[in-house]
């Protein structure tokens with residue numbers, strides 16, 4: 001792996017045991033704690049589902065936990081999974097649109113185990129505001145979803161953006177979101193945080209322009225990109241959009257890999273996923289804490 005020069009030795013070592021950042025780390029487990037239900041933007045491909053036991057994709061969870069509930073569940077999981085190395089906040093909404101809950105959960109887990117790798121994923125809208133605090137909290141792995149760098153395309157992907165008390169639509173909303181994503185990415189990368197950029201490949205909308213996105217995020221310091229196929233979720237604005245084939249996806253990844261490290265093994269996990277990437281065993285831990293602990 002080629003790490004940016006700002007990366008500390010500790011972050012490099014932790015990255016070798018992070019199953020998403022390092023494809024060789026498949027024996028290690030991650031746990032997503034679903035403490036972030038709200039979101040501050042509206043992506044046309046989003047359909048968040050709670051209490052869903054059968055569906056496996058981002059935004060789906062069978063429960064939303066308080067920071068204390070998530071901590072109690074973490075203690076149960078850690079006891080059973082000695083290979084647990086990563087705790088992530090990946091929704092079901094946006095980690096930073098629920099910053100107080102995200103922060104509290106991280107603090108509780110850090111207090112128990114300062115060596116645990118903590119990562120978050122975000123749409124990036126609030127990164128300029130919270131990036132420094134994330135660093136202070138010991139977060140060294142951040143995923144930002146950046147689907148385009150063009151506000152015109154952004155206006156077709158994002159229905160609205162809620163920023164500083166205002167709902168912004170069209171290119172105006174998209175522009176603020178895209179500016180903040182790149183600002184946050186540049187800042188975090190310059191401080192030694194490894195940023196993975198997720199890009200949802202939407203056929204006919206942003207697919208042709210993804211290599212430009214990869215170039216731009218590389219320039220801003222991204223460590224790797226993870227191009228993922230659109231899941232046309234039922235009930236979302238994009239439910240009738242075309243599917244992306246594995247061949248199309250891998251061809252685009254291969255092309256972009258000439259510029260920047262690519263992730264080929266993403267499982268598009270649930271917001272409450274637990275275990276190794278190859279086997280989500282979150283079902284075994286459902287109801288593992290009593291309601292009053294949540």
Ligand code: SF4
Nearest residue numbers: 039042043046093123
């Ligand atoms: Fe849904 Fe995530 Fe988009 Fe928010 S950022 S609307 S949770 S897909």
Ligand code: SF4
Nearest residue numbers: 020266267268269277
């Ligand atoms: Fe890793 Fe992809 Fe799952 Fe996120 S969605 S935890 S990047 S495999």
